[in-house]
Amino acid sequence: MTARITIAAAALLFGAGAAQAQVLQERNISLAAAVAIAQVAVEACAARNFNVTATVVDRAGLVRATLRGDRAGPHTVESSVRKAFTAASLRGPTSALQQATIDNPGARNLVHLPGVLPLGGGVPVRAGDEVIGGVGVGGAPSGQIDEECANAGIEAARDRLR
Numbered sequence: 565m566t567a568r569i570t571i572a573a574a575a576l577l578f579g580a581g582a583a584q585a586q587v588l589q590e591r592n593i594s595l596a597a598a599v600a601i602a603q604v605a606v607e608a609c610a611a612r613n614f615n616v617t618a619t620v621v622d623r624a625g626l627v628r629a630t631l632r633g634d635r636a637g638p639h640t641v642e643s644s645v646r647k648a649f650t651a652a653s654l655r656g657p658t659s660a661l662q663q664a665t666i667d668n669p670g671a672r673n674l675v676h677l678p679g680v681l682p683l684g685g686g687v688p689v690r691a692g693d694e695v696i697g698g699v700g701v702g703g704a705p706s707g708q709i710d711e712e713c714a715n716a717g718i719e720a721a722r723d724r725l726r
Contacts, residue, residue: 617701685704
């Protein structure tokens with residue numbers, strides 16, 4: 565009797581699941597767009613005499629491109645990766661997370677998640693309303709400047725993000 569119930573329950577479970585199963589389609593950032601964003605972000609900061617690293621990650625937070633500008637410190641690589649990951653993962657600018665960790669005691673715990681860095685300079689990359697990646701810039705004297713350079717990279721690649 566128990567075996568029949570188990571088999572019947574499994575048939576219902578798998579039958580219902582199979583009828584509702586579908587293939588997900590997700591857009592993601594291309595290598596060409598990632599390289600273009602990183603290149604322009606580094607150049608935008610260099611034009612202001614700041615030596616930075618820019619990293620672009622895909623929608624899953626995996627690195628697609630990293631460019632370390634001339635004379636950028638070695639620490640800028642890790643900070644740019646973590647800012648890009650944070651922006652893509654949390655689907656918002658890291659400057660907002662930085663402020664949230666100040667204003668909201670609950671948000672302070674996010675800093676304990678691996679890879680999360682709540683400093684300005686990370687921006688999600690969007691195709692329409694969909695987050696398809698993130699860019700992080702590290703090395704300028706403020707997170708605001710890092711973020712401005714990241715946004716310059718995204719804006720320059722806008723035609724590749726459709």
